Amino acid sequence: MVKEDIIFAGFGGQGVMLMGRLLAYAGMKEDRHVSWMPSYGPEMRGGTANCTVIVSDKEIPSPLTSKADIVVAMNLPSLLKFLDKVKPGGKLFINTSLIEEDVARDDIEVIEVNANDIALEVGEGRVANMVMLGALINKVGIVKMDTIKSSLSDVLSKRNHDLLEVNKQALDNGAKLV
Amino acid sequence: MKEVAGKPAALTDKPFHYCPGCTHGIIHRLTAEVIDELGIREETIGIAPVGCSVLAYEYFDCDMHEASHGRAPAVATGVKRVHPDKVVFTYQGDGDLASIGTAEIVHAANRGENITTIFVNNAIYGMTGGQMAPTTLIDQKTKTSPAGRSRELTGSPLKISEMLSVLDGVTYLERVSVHDTKHIIKAKKAIKKAFEIQLAGKGFAMVEVLSTCPTNWGMTPIEAMKWLEENMIPIYKPGVLKDIEDGE
Amino acid sequence: MGEKVLMKGNEAIAEAAVKAGCRYFFGYPITPQNEIPAYLSWRLPEVGGVFLQAESEVAASNMVYGAAGAGARVLTSSSSPGISLKAEGISYIAGAELPAVIVNMMRGGPGLGGIQPAQSDYFQATKGMAHGDFHLLVLAPSSVQEAVDLTIDAFALADKYRNPVMLLADGMIGQMMEPVEFTREIDPETLPDKPWATNGAKGREKNIINSLALDPAELEKHNLKLKAKYDQMKEEEVRFASKGLDDAETVIVAYGTAARIAASAIELARQVGYKVGLIRPITLFPFPEEIINQTADKVANFLTIEMSTGQMIEDVRLAVNGKKPVHFYGRTGGMIPSPEEIFEQIKIIGGAKE
Ligand SMILES: Cc1ncc(C[n+]2csc(CCOP(=O)(O)OP(=O)(O)O)c2C)c(N)n1
Numbered sequence: 001m002v003k004e005d006i007i008f009a010g011f012g013g014q015g016v017m018l019m020g021r022l023l024a025y026a027g028m029k030e031d032r033h034v035s036w037m038p039s040y041g042p043e044m045r046g047g048t049a050n051c052t053v054i055v056s057d058k059e060i061p062s063p064l065t066s067k068a069d070i071v072v073a074m075n076l077p078s079l080l081k082f083l084d085k086v087k088p089g090g091k092l093f094i095n096t097s098l099i100e101e102d103v104a105r106d107d108i109e110v111i112e113v114n115a116n117d118i119a120l121e122v123g124e125g126r127v128a129n130m131v132m133l134g135a136l137i138n139k140v141g142i143v144k145m146d147t148i149k150s151s152l153s154d155v156l157s158k159r160n161h162d163l164l165e166v167n168k169q170a171l172d173n174g175a176k177l178v
Numbered sequence: 179m180k181e182v183a184g185k186p187a188a189l190t191d192k193p194f195h196y197c198p199g200c201t202h203g204i205i206h207r208l209t210a211e212v213i214d215e216l217g218i219r220e221e222t223i224g225i226a227p228v229g230c231s232v233l234a235y236e237y238f239d240c241d242m243h244e245a246s247h248g249r250a251p252a253v254a255t256g257v258k259r260v261h262p263d264k265v266v267f268t269y270q271g272d273g274d275l276a277s278i279g280t281a282e283i284v285h286a287a288n289r290g291e292n293i294t295t296i297f298v299n300n301a302i303y304g305m306t307g308g309q310m311a312p313t314t315l316i317d318q319k320t321k322t323s324p325a326g327r328s329r330e331l332t333g334s335p336l337k338i339s340e341m342l343s344v345l346d347g348v349t350y351l352e353r354v355s356v357h358d359t360k361h362i363i364k365a366k367k368a369i370k371k372a373f374e375i376q377l378a379g380k381g382f383a384m385v386e387v388l389s390t391c392p393t394n395w396g397m398t399p400i401e402a403m404k405w406l407e408e409n410m411i412p413i414y415k416p417g418v419l420k421d422i423e424d425g426e
Numbered sequence: 427m428g429e430k431v432l433m434k435g436n437e438a439i440a441e442a443a444v445k446a447g448c449r450y451f452f453g454y455p456i457t458p459q460n461e462i463p464a465y466l467s468w469r470l471p472e473v474g475g476v477f478l479q480a481e482s483e484v485a486a487s488n489m490v491y492g493a494a495g496a497g498a499r500v501l502t503s504s505s506s507p508g509i510s511l512k513a514e515g516i517s518y519i520a521g522a523e524l525p526a527v528i529v530n531m532m533r534g535g536p537g538l539g540g541i542q543p544a545q546s547d548y549f550q551a552t553k554g555m556a557h558g559d560f561h562l563l564v565l566a567p568s569s570v571q572e573a574v575d576l577t578i579d580a581f582a583l584a585d586k587y588r589n590p591v592m593l594l595a596d597g598m599i600g601q602m603m604e605p606v607e608f609t610r611e612i613d614p615e616t617l618p619d620k621p622w623a624t625n626g627a628k629g630r631e632k633n634i635i636n637s638l639a640l641d642p643a644e645l646e647k648h649n650l651k652l653k654a655k656y657d658q659m660k661e662e663e664v665r666f667a668s669k670g671l672d673d674a675e676t677v678i679v680a681y682g683t684a685a686r687i688a689a690s691a692i693e694l695a696r697q698v699g700y701k702v703g704l705i706r707p708i709t710l711f712p713f714p715e716e717i718i719n720q721t722a723d724k725v726a727n728f729l730t731i732e733m734s735t736g737q738m739i740e741d742v743r744l745a746v747n748g749k750k751p752v753h754f755y756g757r758t759g760g761m762i763p764s765p766e767e768i769f770e771q772i773k774i775i776g777g778a779k780e
């Protein structure tokens with residue numbers, strides 16, 4: 001049975017909800033069971049935002065997870081909040097463009113991605129989320145990169161469709177990092 | 179007594195949770211300054227609404243009572259009838275006062291309850307994420323009027339202050355704004371007067387304060403101030419709507 | 427149609443209402459259900475329907491009362507504090523025997539409470555909605571797809587019984603996204619006539635929509651007629667899902683979100699040899715008493731899991747009727763129990779394994 005629980009966390013505006021939705025959407029396209037559960041409420045106003053995505057070959061019982069296989073931390077507050085949530089043996093992706101601290105756990109694999117820097121190289125600071133997602137997909141699979149790319153136009157709101165190509169580029173450049 | 183640099187004693191040390199550029203904070207401060215100047219902090223009971231200012235009970239350093247959505251004037255009536263010698267004020271948003279709580283404000287005003295109401299009109303529902311309010315302007319886009327507010331479908335911006343001003347129970351009613359210093363000074367004067375009327379036992383007094391919601395208007399704080407001035411002021415004209423002391 | 431889309435629970439319910447032929451919505455903003463009115467504010471005009479934001483929930487439920495009396499398929503939605511205000515209109519709708527669908531995306535209470543998911547309105551939904559001798563038919567989805575299917579069913583059930591139907595979910599079902607398929611679409615033009623509706627007495631006797639009956643004998647007759655409907659619901663509408671009952675020693679009873687989490691706990695427990703099953707009520711009224719009562723003959727005990735301090739457990743106990751112990755575990759106020767916490771309870775009840 002393949003089941004992956006992933007938590008994406010960052011501050012509002014970093015596009016962590018979008019990362020999660022894109023992965024869930026791609027999972028759905030590959031006929032997997034998926035769920036996407038956002039945090040909601042006042043904490044999102046300027047604070048941290050996070051979502052839990054589950055992709056599974058079986059029906060998904062709880063759409064929340066106590067111990068995630070993968071945590072993606074896009075900023076320091078998210079790292080502090082979710083470090084303990086990574087399963088022993090699980091993977092932690094951290095955005096080293098914004099996180100300088102060392103990770104105080106040695107029972108997990110830490111993957112460092114300087115997402116904002118790479119995004120700026122692509123020429124669009126806002127696509128740091130896609131750099132990170134590219135790295136994640138290349139490292140752990142879950143779904144095919146092609147499915148992620150072909151899902152973009154469905155998941156991105158229409159007014160952002162001029163950014164489709166930049167997003168794809170960011171996914172590729174992120175993938176190259178790992 | 180704690181006197182933090184420039185902070186009114188009638189405000190606690192709790193940092194406001196309001197979004198950057200939101201004018202709720204200014205209106206809190208003006209109200210608190212007036213309470214200080216009148217020396218009534220220990221005599222005052224405030225009624226907090228449901229809306230972004232729901233946590234007003236944490237900010238005002240006087241006795242506070244949190245009401246259910248729209249019912250602050252009824253709660254205030256209960257408190258004031260038990261303590262007629264105390265100062266009772268409500269602090270309410272436009273959804274709270276002019277939508278779900280229309281009945282309560284009309285009847286408290288009509289009874290001439292000897293209370294003070296600070297009515298914060300930002301033409302939108304802030305707390306729930308930017309839905310249309312009865313005060314929303316024609317063509318203004320909100321979450322529940324995505325194509326802009328249409329008069330045919332939802333009527334016109336509700337001028338509740340004008341409505342209330344015709345009631346015999348209302349002693350004083352003024353509309354003010356806080357989009358620049360000149361207006362802020364005027365706003366404070368009006369709020370002070372609304373409390374003084376209560377202290378003199380003269381009946382119901384209300385100040386409508388035009389306010390911004392940069393977050394749900396989708397603007398920067400500066401744009402929001404400008405939008406208020408250019409769009410709200412022509413519809414909601416500042417000025418004294420009723421003042422029976424003036425023989426109006 | 428028939429294509430899978432990824433949708434938030436709230437939006438999926440809104441679309442399902444449209445697919446069910448509902449063209450009228452009256453509501454008032456409240457978290458965590460705001461996506462329902464926001465969605466319908468553009469979607470209903472698109473299909474020639476009416477979206478109206480009322481000045482309060484009291485008004486909204488009375489607008490629903492009017493529209494339902496006028497013969498329309500009509501929806502309103504809210505969350506806990508708003509449902510309390512809607513109670514007035516709902517009692518009149520039940521008294522006047524009108525079909526209407528009400529969504530409650532529960533949040534923690536009482537009073538203003540919080541905005542995180544809870545199941546603390548079970549009593550209100552199934553027993554104490556408002557004054558008078560009446561029941562709602564209550565449906566409790568535990569996934570976005572089920573929310574869609576039950577929303578569409580809700581309108582049909584409301585029409586069948588001329589009774590208000592409540593979709594009882596929580597902030598989690600409302601906010602989460604899962605793939606959904608819309609396999610049914612009903613054209614409101616093709617729905618059967620409602621000869622009792624107030625649509626103008628052209629060439630017929632006048633119709634009256636009413637809940638007043640001053641003569642106690644007459645009102646009692648009306649109450650008994652309503653009771654007959656509730657009895658018929660108990661005969662015909664009970665729905666539940668179950669899992670692992672064949673070999674279960676302990677059976678968890680949970681609905682909605684709590685049932686999803688309980689299912690995860692059961693996976694953990696079964697891996698180490700605890701034989702645990704699940705009964706998930708889908709209709710909360712009528713309550714699946716019979717399956718619980720029958721199961722009580724075969725298992726050692728029950729564990730009720732709720733996001734409250736214990737409300738449905740009273741119905742579980744009534745159904746078990748003293749045959750076996752019924753335990754309880756709940757988190758409340760917007761806290762969500764974890765599978766591990768539930769697993770701990772299973773261990774306490776089931777004793778040590780190995
Ligand atoms: C009975 C009830 N219905 C709905 C809500 C949800 N609600 C909370 S605040 C609010 C509107 C607030 O808008 P407004 O009064 O304009 O104040 P603002 O947030 O803009 O300051 C609503 C509808 C509630 N808490 N209770």
Ligand code: SF4
Nearest residue numbers: 196197200230304391
């Ligand atoms: S949402 Fe609007 S009213 Fe509420 S705090 Fe933010 S800016 Fe102010």
